[in-house]
Amino acid sequence: MVVTQVEPRIVTEVEGKKAVICFSGGVDSTTLLYDIVSRGYKVYPIIFDYGQRHRREIESASNICLKLGVPRKIIKLDALGELAPSVLTRENLEVPKVGYDIESMKQTVVPNRNMVFLSLAVSYAIGLGADQVFYAAHGGDHALYPDCRSEFVKSMQEAIRLNGIQLEAPYLHWSKYAIIKRGFELGVDYSLTWSCYEGKDLACGECGTCRERLEAFKLAGVEDPIKYKERR
Amino acid sequence: MVVTQVEPRIVTEVEGKKAVICFSGGVDSTTLLYDIVSRGYKVYPIIFDYGQRHRREIESASNICLKLGVPRKIIKLDALGELAPSVLTRENLEVPKVGYDIESMKQTVVPNRNMVFLSLAVSYAIGLGADQVFYAAHGGDHALYPDCRSEFVKSMQEAIRLNGIQLEAPYLHWSKYAIIKRGFELGVDYSLTWSCYEGKDLACGECGTCRERLEAFKLAGVEDPIKYKERR
Numbered sequence: 209m210v211v212t213q214v215e216p217r218i219v220t221e222v223e224g225k226k227a228v229i230c231f232s233g234g235v236d237s238t239t240l241l242y243d244i245v246s247r248g249y250k251v252y253p254i255i256f257d258y259g260q261r262h263r264r265e266i267e268s269a270s271n272i273c274l275k276l277g278v279p280r281k282i283i284k285l286d287a288l289g290e291l292a293p294s295v296l297t298r299e300n301l302e303v304p305k306v307g308y309d310i311e312s313m314k315q316t317v318v319p320n321r322n323m324v325f326l327s328l329a330v331s332y333a334i335g336l337g338a339d340q341v342f343y344a345a346h347g348g349d350h351a352l353y354p355d356c357r358s359e360f361v362k363s364m365q366e367a368i369r370l371n372g373i374q375l376e377a378p379y380l381h382w383s384k385y386a387i388i389k390r391g392f393e394l395g396v397d398y399s400l401t402w403s404c405y406e407g408k409d410l411a412c413g414e415c416g417t418c419r420e421r422l423e424a425f426k427l428a429g430v431e432d433p434i435k436y437k438e439r440r
Numbered sequence: 441m442v443v444t445q446v447e448p449r450i451v452t453e454v455e456g457k458k459a460v461i462c463f464s465g466g467v468d469s470t471t472l473l474y475d476i477v478s479r480g481y482k483v484y485p486i487i488f489d490y491g492q493r494h495r496r497e498i499e500s501a502s503n504i505c506l507k508l509g510v511p512r513k514i515i516k517l518d519a520l521g522e523l524a525p526s527v528l529t530r531e532n533l534e535v536p537k538v539g540y541d542i543e544s545m546k547q548t549v550v551p552n553r554n555m556v557f558l559s560l561a562v563s564y565a566i567g568l569g570a571d572q573v574f575y576a577a578h579g580g581d582h583a584l585y586p587d588c589r590s591e592f593v594k595s596m597q598e599a600i601r602l603n604g605i606q607l608e609a610p611y612l613h614w615s616k617y618a619i620i621k622r623g624f625e626l627g628v629d630y631s632l633t634w635s636c637y638e639g640k641d642l643a644c645g646e647c648g649t650c651r652e653r654l655e656a657f658k659l660a661g662v663e664d665p666i667k668y669k670e671r672r
Contacts, residue, residue: 283519287560291515292567319566320603323559327552328519334551335524354602363599370586370595371552 223248226338227376230325231255231280233269235421236344238401239391240379244342245276246394252336254329255282258318259289259297262407272400283328292319316405316416322355326364326375333373341368346379346387348420356380384420385427392430399433413438455480458570459608462557463487463512465501467653468576470633471623472611476574477508478626484568486561487514490550491521491529494639504632515560524551548637548648554587558596558607565605573600578611578619580652588612616652617659624662631665645670 227244231237231253245251255269266282273280289297294317322343329341349356358380365375379387391398403421404411411418413436422439425432459476463469463485477483487501498514505512521529526549554575561573581588590612597607611619623630635653636643643650645668654671657664 281523283523285517285519287515287517288563291513291560291564318563320559320563323599324556324563327555327559328523331520331550331552331556332523355599357602360599360602363595363602367555367587367592367595367599370589370592 224250226250226336227340227342228252228254228329228333228338229342230329231269233265233272233401234403235401236346236379236387238272239387239396240342240344242394242396251278252338253278253280254332255280256285256325257282258285262405264407265402268400268402275400281332288318288321288324294318317353320355330368330371330373334371340374340376342376344379345377346382346384348384384424388424388428388430410435410437456482458482458568459572459574460484460486460561460565460570461574462561463501465497465504465633466635467633468578468611468619470504471619471628472574472576474626474628483510484570485510485512486564487512488517488557489514490517494637496639497634500632500634507632513564520550520553520556526550549585552587562600562603562605566603572606572608574608576611577609578614578616580616616656620656620660620662642667642669
């Protein structure tokens with residue numbers, strides 16, 4: 209694997225243009241948020257409270273918005289957990305800890321989550337008069353999530369364009385560690401981010417998303433500043 | 441205009457196959473519900489409570505589900521009204537009464553509503569193990585609603601197919617009066633349906649959707665069985 213080349217900062221072209229971003233407070237969308245803020249967009253993050261087990265991420269997302277001085281919008285969306293089962297939205301199911309392999313991670317997929325998030329982000333963008341909606345799908349998600357793949361992004365771009373809105377997924381072909389490298393260039397404060405699916409006081413270090421995060425920091429050659437219960 | 445030819449009933453091919461339908465309790469989606477029930481699908485209507493002024497339609501939709509013996513699913517979705525303004529979701533705005541012309545009707549558009557509904561219907565379908573999601577976009581909606589046009593349906597079909605779900609919009613090129621003709625063949629009880637945007641005891645007969653409905657019944661050559669405050 210090669211680290212994807214990051215583009216130089218482009219500020220003047222977009223200065224003051226409004227953009228909505230689907231924002232979770234995790235590594236990928238936090239980097240993208242810093243990225244588009246640095247490019248001069250007027251950014252409106254939309255954060256979804258869908259009954260996720262790791263609701264801590266909403267607090268993290270809010271703190272990051274405060275730090276960057278961007279107006280957060282938290283959307284309550286119990287419907288998603290209600291409509292389709294996932295270990296992320298059902299307290300009685302257990303988060304798998306057997307590693308970040310496809311089969312165990314499949315249980316953590318919230319069906320069609322990104323399409324739901326993007327569609328609401330587009331409603332928000334129309335209401336704001338924004339031209340663009342950003343989301344941080346990346347290469348590492350392709351195997352597990354149909355709604356992070358190029359074909360999905362392409363079809364959604366076409367559907368969304370009919371509303372006069374451009375859907376952007378600039379990290380679509382990036383590895384997670386390339387995103388982290390980009391984040392370090394941008395000065396992202398990763399101590400404020402949250403990834404762990406367990407959502408307890410400390411990141412567990414054992415669930416798929418903790419393992420993926422730790423691995424990506426290692427590959428990027430930088431220290432993950434958050435505290436873990438245990439680092440595998 | 442020519443009335444679109446309706447297909448003969450096809451039952452055996454789909455017997456017992458599960459399908460989700462976006463269901464409002466209005467003329468179009470009620471006809472489509474009867475249509476797919478008659479074809480032998482096991483149908484799961486999903487009804488959205490998004491803070492619409494005409495919440496009466498939810499009661500109508502529920503009664504139709506009860507009558508047909510299909511399990512209704514009501515999804516609370518305040519987010520939609522919160523994210524983008526529309527006279528349908530804001531009590532302080534007035535429903536336009538100057539006729540069913542494009543400019544006045546534009547105020548009643550809830551931005552990106554169908555994409556939001558379809559994305560949640562797909563989550564529901566995945567949870568149920570259903571193969572198909574139906575919605576009742578029709579030819580008369582094309583001018584006003586980007587999310588009822590062929591290009592939209594095509595792009596969404598592609599995005600949704602990545603989840604193994606087929607999106608179906610069988611009335612996409614039909615006129616509303618052709619749908620009503622089809623409904624009469626199917627024995628649809630239109631007295632149970634609701635269209636008026638005002639959502640009062642009687643349909644107003646003056647708002648865009650009342651006018652469109654009355655016009656379509658007239659063109660279909662049948663009587664609209666609901667009571668109006670005033671028929672224009």
